[in-house]
Amino acid sequence: MAIISSKQPAADAEQPAKQRKNATPKPTATPTQQAAADTEILQADITNPEEKIQEESLRPSSLKEYIGQKDLKGVLDIAIQAAKVRQESLDHLLLYGPPGLGKTTMSLILASEMGVNCKITAAPALERPRDIVGILMALQPGDILFIDEIHRLPRMTEEILYPAMEDFRLDITVGKGNTAKIRSIPLPKFTLVGATTKVGSLTSPLRDRFGLVQKLRFYEVDELTLIVQRTADILQTVVTEEGAAEIARRSRGTPRIANRLLKRVRDYAQVKAHTEIDGAIASAAMEIYNVDPLGLDWVDRLLLTTMAEQFNGGPVGLEALAASTGEDSHTIEEVYEPYLLQIGYLHRTPRGRVVTAAARKHLGLKGGNDNSEQLSLLED
Ligand SMILES: Nc1ncnc2c1ncn2[C@@H]1O[C@H](COP(=O)(O)OP(=O)(O)OP(=O)(O)O)[C@@H](O)[C@H]1O
Numbered sequence: 001m002a003i004i005s006s007k008q009p010a011a012d013a014e015q016p017a018k019q020r021k022n023a024t025p026k027p028t029a030t031p032t033q034q035a036a037a038d039t040e041i042l043q044a045d046i047t048n049p050e051e052k053i054q055e056e057s058l059r060p061s062s063l064k065e066y067i068g069q070k071d072l073k074g075v076l077d078i079a080i081q082a083a084k085v086r087q088e089s090l091d092h093l094l095l096y097g098p099p100g101l102g103k104t105t106m107s108l109i110l111a112s113e114m115g116v117n118c119k120i121t122a123a124p125a126l127e128r129p130r131d132i133v134g135i136l137m138a139l140q141p142g143d144i145l146f147i148d149e150i151h152r153l154p155r156m157t158e159e160i161l162y163p164a165m166e167d168f169r170l171d172i173t174v175g176k177g178n179t180a181k182i183r184s185i186p187l188p189k190f191t192l193v194g195a196t197t198k199v200g201s202l203t204s205p206l207r208d209r210f211g212l213v214q215k216l217r218f219y220e221v222d223e224l225t226l227i228v229q230r231t232a233d234i235l236q237t238v239v240t241e242e243g244a245a246e247i248a249r250r251s252r253g254t255p256r257i258a259n260r261l262l263k264r265v266r267d268y269a270q271v272k273a274h275t276e277i278d279g280a281i282a283s284a285a286m287e288i289y290n291v292d293p294l295g296l297d298w299v300d301r302l303l304l305t306t307m308a309e310q311f312n313g314g315p316v317g318l319e320a321l322a323a324s325t326g327e328d329s330h331t332i333e334e335v336y337e338p339y340l341l342q343i344g345y346l347h348r349t350p351r352g353r354v355v356t357a358a359a360r361k362h363l364g365l366k367g368g369n370d371n372s373e374q375l376s377l378l379e380d
Contacts, residue, residue, distance in 0.1 A: 058231050058259055059105045061112055067230070067255075068223035069102065072214050076106070079212060080113050089142045090114060090191040091211030092165055094150070096199035098338040100256030101216040103195035107146040110193065116142040123152035132157045133172070136164055141188040150194035151201040158206055165192055165209045197334040218253025218342055221245065227255045228262050232277075237266050242279035250286055250295040252339045257295070264289055294343065294362065299327060300336055301363060304345060307355040308365045315352030 060066045063073055063080075076093075083090045090110060095103040104120065111118035117140060126132045126147070139145060147153070153161075163169045163184075170185040194210065196202060207213070219227070228244040228251075239247075239262070247265060251258035262277075268285035269277050283293075290298055306324050307314050322329040327336075337353075340346040345359035360366070 055256070055259070058234060059108060060230075061109065063109055063113060065230075066102065066106065066109055067226050068219045069106075069216060072106070072216060075212065075214060076110065080110070083114065089116075089189045090144070092192040092194075092209060093212045093214065094194045094196070094199070094202075094207065094210035095214055095216060096196045097216030098218070098254065099197055099335060100254040101218070102255055103216060104146065104148065106216075107144060107193040107195070110191070111144045114142065114144070116140075116144055118144045118146060120146045120148070122148035123150055123154075123157075126157045127154060129156050129160055132160050133170065136160075136170055136187055136190075137185070139188055139190045141190075143188070143190045144193055145190055146193045146195065148195045149197075150206075151196045151198045153206075158203065161192070162205060162209065197338075218339070219251075219255060219258075220253075221248045224248035224251050224253070224255065224258045228258050231259050231262055232266075235262070235266065237262070237269075238276035239282075240276060240278045243277040243282045246279045246282035246286075247277075250291050250293065252295040253342065254339075261286065261289075261291065295339070296362075299325075300340060303327070303332065303336060304340070304355050304359045304363055305365065307346075307353060308360055308363070313360075314354035315349055316354075317352045321353060 063077060066073060079090055079093075093110075095106060097103065107120070108118050119135065119139070121135060126135075135145065160170070163171050164187055168187045168189050170187055171182050172185065174181050174183050192210075194202075194206075199207070199213075199215075225241070225244045225248040228247045229239065229241075232239040232244065243265075247261045248258060251261055265277055265282050265285040268288065269275075269281050272281070274281050286292075292301075302325050303321065307316055307321065310324055311320070318329050318333060321327075322332055325332075337346060337348075340359075341348065343358075345356055345362065347354045347356060
């Protein structure tokens with residue numbers, strides 16, 4: 001299987017059939033992407049190229065090796081077997097869930113299981129129609145095209161995808177004004193795998209063109225423990241079960257974070273001349289990196305404390321919270337909030353975010369507006 005990573009615009013092409021004025025805005029760089037090293041550990045976005053290369057080496061390469069996500073694996077196993085029997089390409093697949101849960105990894109596994117190439121790109125690299133046209137025209141029969149952050153696709157790019165996904169056809173406009181004609185170019189059958197952290201932001205015409213829509217869930221501690229042990233083996237690091245479990249508990253249900261924490265703990269163990277990582281070493285290391293026993297870092301604590309103290313527990317709107325903490329609203333919504341919601345430290349209501357009594361207790365905060373339970377009944 002060849003993995004082709006495409007972040008650059010592709011070959012020139014003619015204009016797409018339909019055009020709309022409003023393209024989706026480009027995502028802005030988040031303040032946390034430039035922040036301190038201890039925050040970096042919990043960031044799901046990878047900005048460091050070296051770390052990116054190392055991440056590639058940690059990816060499981062088959063469904064069997066892919067730990068957890070039992071339901072997802074069951075569905076995809078059937079889809080793979082059926083497609084192989086019929087000698088067809090896989091149906092288009094939409095994977096959604098918070099960052100770092102294994103969407104890209106799963107796409108690469110699908111390609112490997114099907115014996116085809118996987119071409120990887122992301123919506124921000126598909127700004128101009130010719131970017132996607134060039135990629136589509138270079139596809140081979142059966143190829144998997146992985147588009148990350150698919151909810152950020154510009155409308156024009158999205159409209160090129162509609163006939164490509166449905167009829168394996170590229171519609172391009174030749175000429176201008178009254179003499180303009182639409183020319184259709186056949187495409188090989190391919191599989192589009194879209195990944196998103198915000199499935200609700202996809203337009204329905206795009207969402208409806210995916211035959212399979214699957215959610216990735218946060219991982220359980222025992223699954224993350226296995227992931228830490230597997231990564232430790234690859235990195236030739238000795239970790240006890242207790243040590244792996246300690247790292248797993250602080251990994252916010254996310255394999256990418258588990259792998260990063262393991263690397264930081266390995267640094268600590270090396271500097272302190274420990275030959276193996278046990279529970280005590282793992283927890284001592286994570287104190288230094290400011291990761292608490294539940295995996296919360298200082299940004300989580302800042303968000304919760306700000307809500308509790310400045311907004312009397314909420315409800316508080318996302319933009320107001322972003323302005324008060326200096327954090328980017330996308331980062332709060334897509335990186336931090338999902339886990340805080342998952343562990344019941346935050347509720348989302350139609351009137352805004354509310355901090356819960358459990359979060360107050362964890363942070364040792366008193367008083368405030370304790371209406372989170374009633375407001376949670378209104379959760380959106
Ligand atoms: N089920 C799993 N078993 C073992 N390792 C995993 C699993 N899922 C993810 N990983 C590890 O976590 C890392 C992050 O996974 P991946 O890049 O696939 O996440 P993602 O959901 O695509 O994230 P993003 O949306 O930020 O691109 C990978 O390097 C891989 O090693």
